Amino acid sequence: MVGGALQIAGLLLGGIGMKKKIAVTGMPQWRVSAFIENKKKMFETIWEGLWMHCIRQAKKKMQCKVYDSVLALSPDLQASRGLMCAGSVLSFLAFVVAIIGMKCTRCVRSTWQAKGYIILTAGLLFILSGAVELIPVCWVANTIISDFYNPAVNVAQKRELGEALYLGWAAAFCLIAAGAIFCCFYRCCEKTRSYGYSAPTHYSTDSQHLHRKTESSYSKSQYV
Numbered sequence: 001m002v003g004g005a006l007q008i009a010g011l012l013l014g015g016i017g018m019k020k021k022i023a024v025t026g027m028p029q030w031r032v033s034a035f036i037e038n039k040k041k042m043f044e045t046i047w048e049g050l051w052m053h054c055i056r057q058a059k060k061k062m063q064c065k066v067y068d069s070v071l072a073l074s075p076d077l078q079a080s081r082g083l084m085c086a087g088s089v090l091s092f093l094a095f096v097v098a099i100i101g102m103k104c105t106r107c108v109r110s111t112w113q114a115k116g117y118i119i120l121t122a123g124l125l126f127i128l129s130g131a132v133e134l135i136p137v138c139w140v141a142n143t144i145i146s147d148f149y150n151p152a153v154n155v156a157q158k159r160e161l162g163e164a165l166y167l168g169w170a171a172a173f174c175l176i177a178a179g180a181i182f183c184c185f186y187r188c189c190e191k192t193r194s195y196g197y198s199a200p201t202h203y204s205t206d207s208q209h210l211h212r213k214t215e216s217s218y219s220k221s222q223y224v
Contacts, residue, residue: 007119010181011098014126017174018091020167021133025084028054028064029162030077030140034148047162050081076143080136087132091175094125098182116186123182130175137168 028049045062047054054064070078101118141161147153148160 006181006185007098007102010123010126010178010185011095011102013174013181014091014095014098014122014178017126017130017171017178018088018095020171020174021084021091021129022088024133024137024164024168024171025050025088027162027164027167028052029164030080031144031159032162034158034160046159048077048159049164050077050084074143076136076139080140083132083136087129090125090129090132094122094129094175094179097125098122098178119182120186123179123186126175126179126182128179130172130179133168133172133175137165137172141165 026049028047028051030050031048033044033046045056047064052064052066054062056062067073070081097118101115101122144159144161148158
């Protein structure tokens with residue numbers, strides 16, 4: 001009962017983290033315009049994401065444009081593209097593997113040992129996908145903070161942390177937590193299996209001892 005609840009909780013956290021991760025990859029709010037010295041950036045709001053940048057002027061609609069060239073991006077955004085895409089694929093793969101290895105899923109010719117290894121694989125994939133996401137999110141956040149407090153950077157080029165970064169940290173936490181739950185479930189299954197294997201051994205030893213004792217008693221009665 002407890003194991004089933006752990007699996008369901010891990011699957012829910014993994015699904016939430018996977019959806020957030022995919023959303024963060026496509027969101028343009030990675031780097032947003034900063035409001036410094038009450039100038040409000042010439043009354044403009046600027047969003048910079050991995051795939052596009054958006055500009056909204058005062059009393060006008062938001063206009064978004066896809067980047068013309070990848071080489072025009074900063075190194076942190078270039079690396080973040082590949083890492084976020086790889087992390088999204090890993091999280092989706094981990095979610096599918098977790099469904100296959102769920103305790104309630106019945107597969108042909110499947111054993112508890114095989115399902116345990118599947119659950120462990122899903123947990124490791126979740127943890128790996130969360131770690132892969134933390135790298136670009138923390139890298140971009142560190143670059144934004146460093147440029148913000150760097151006096152050599154022009155005020156118009158300074159940015160603040162966008163909503164996508166906070167959502168990325170939350171998604172990474174969900175993925176790592178889901179992976180930890182699946183790994184703990186595999187560990188508990190291994191302990192339960194080891195106890196189950198050791199119990200019949202003592203039983204067989206005791207039964208052999210009783211059998212020998214009975215045979216010895218029979219032999220003595222026959223001599224009498």
